[in-house]
Amino acid sequence: TFVHLYLNGLYWGLYNPAERPDAAFSASYHGGDKETWDSINQDSVPDGNYDAWNRMLAMLGQDFTKDDVYQRIQGNNPDGSRNPAYENLLDVDNLIDYLILNFYIGNTDWPGRNWWSGRDRNNGDGFKFRPWDSETALGLSGLEVNVTGAQDAVARPYAALRSNASFRLRFADHVYRHFFNGGAFHVMTTAPWNQAQPEQNRPAARFFALSEQISRGIVGETARWGDQLNAKPYTRDEHWLTARNSLLANFFPRRSAIVLQQFRSAGLYPKADPPSMNMRGGSVEPGFRLSLSAPQGAIYYTTNGADPRNRAGARLYSEPVVLSEGTEIKTRVLNGTEWSALNQATFVVGKPSLGLSELHYHPSTPSPLELAAGFSNAEDFEFIELLNNGSANYDLNGVFFGTGIQFEFTGSKITRLAPGAYLLLVKNQAAFEKRYGMGLPIAGEYSGKLNNSGEHLQAFNAKQEVVLDFTYGVLPPWPESADGSGPSLEVVDPGADLNAAANWVAAVQAGGSPGKANPPAILRVEILRADSTSVRIMFQGKMGSSYTLHSTETLPSKNWAVVETGTTLGTDTRVELTLTPPPNGSARFFRLSVP
Secondary structure (H helix, E strand, O other), X not given: OOEEEEEOOEEEEEEOOOOOOOHHHHHHHHOOOHHXXXXXXXXXXXXXXXXXXXXXXXXXXXXXXXXXXXXXXXXXXXOOOEOOOOOOOEOHHHHHHHHHHHHHHOOOOOOOOOEEEEEEOOOOOOEEEEEOOOOOOOOOOOOOOOOOOOOOHHHHHHHHHOOOHHHHHHHHHHHHHHHOOOOOOOEOOOOOOOOOOHHHEHHHHHHHHHHHHOOOOHHHHHXXXXXXXXXXXXXXXXXXXXXXXXXXXXXXXXXXXXXHHHHHHOOOOOOOOOOEEOOOOEEEOOOEXXXXXXXXXXXXXXXXXXXXXXXXXXXXOOOOEEEOOOEEEEEEEEXXXXXXXXXXXXXXXXXXXXXXEEEEOOOOOOOHHHHHOOOOOHHXXXXXXXXXXXXXXXXXXXXXXEEOOEEEOOOOOOOEEOOOOEEEEEOOHHHHHHHHOOOOOEEEEOEOOOOOOOEEEEEEOOOOOEEEEEEEOOXXXXXXXXXXXXXXXXXXXXXXXXXXXXXXXXXXXXXXXXXXXOOOOOOOXXXXXXXXXXXXXXXXXXXXXXXXXXXXXXXXXXXXXXXXXXXXXXXXXXXXXXXXXXXXXXXXXXXXXXX
């Protein structure tokens, strides 16, 4: 965010407002109460106290070449499993990313100054580190500046932990993630920045996008302060653009390779390169053959989520890996006694598809037994049924409903949906189970409620892409019997248009069929209306069937006259018939039949 600042009407320049990473900031982004967060910087403790910080610093004097000491500062047992009796004093993954950032930008006004750290005393997570005022960097400190030797002030945890082999390899894993395969510091060419190919230099692309935000605004800044330190004023075109373009042409194309070599020299990145994949994750067809290669060393991989270095389930690669289901591949090279960084990728085998199959927006009123159990509100029995109508497992992590109702699948009871499987989102699980029984696949309770007048619902994935988007109705041509009379709304074809009323029918069973396939459709007249000008009949026709409409003047009757015969339907579709009413207000009975 960039703004022009005026003080009492006087232009003061271009500013970048930033959140101060104090206790309120920490509670806002990481949870908890701001009153329980310690917030520490190079000068003081703006929030909380030094107690846990001092305990962490005291531990740094131990022998971190030993894995049990390295794990203990993270609150873990020697094998890396969490021990609730141990205090977690250090968020190692956060520390590594914080270090990589400062090393890359060449921050020479650090580690002695310009840092913040925070920890929630209640939940026991380790200290997290945050950059601040990092302005002596990105070329101002030189292209080849090396700060990997930092060891005092806020770098003390790093100085102690870098003696541990597990930490160094964990550091290397982060480096590989950020410096390769489209990561934040990935650079594919040493040529000057090319705006037409941003993927070739990720840090330059980010820097260029930020600079473009102030490219016009910098004119006001130079007009206000350009002559503050120089007799000849600094200007946008003569000085600012020249400096920016120099960074894009010289600093960003070369800096990543320089820092990577600094990491290798410091023992923070192995000489052995990780294995390469002939395709690095994504959607593949069943039977896809994944090839791994490396210039030297033996390749080990796992498909069970374990680290190949631990050898639990690790396999020595000798031939392509045939993928038949969704798989996470983790692979390393072992060259002599040195392990490479980790290369990992997730493969979706087949095509998953998240569909909606049933919706109960207006349940019937509670029964006497339900009332006796304390469930007096009909909306407590609402539910939404989803299914995977694709051919591969659907990963629900990151998926959420954000329009109509609110629900996040991350951390819910169901985060992975197999092909053909169903799950339920319910308004009130206790009420739902009172009516429908136990053991159904409930992912959790949503907040909000389904509108009895119709509503727009949307669900999104982790990339903020829409995965479900539809609006249901309650008036004709939507099935009216689903509006409080007992049946739910069931989808005829989850792969078809959910906004089309013809793709919905009222459930055959009272209350619907949550958590399982909808029963086979039977012939049901959805709407039968008559007035002085017409008789209107609507029903759901099935593909491959025809229909015949008969009428008679009396019941019982053996004299049914054919009114209309339909042709064979090419698809499942809603059929609407409009007839002329009988003369003189006489009675007329209709019979609808299918072969």
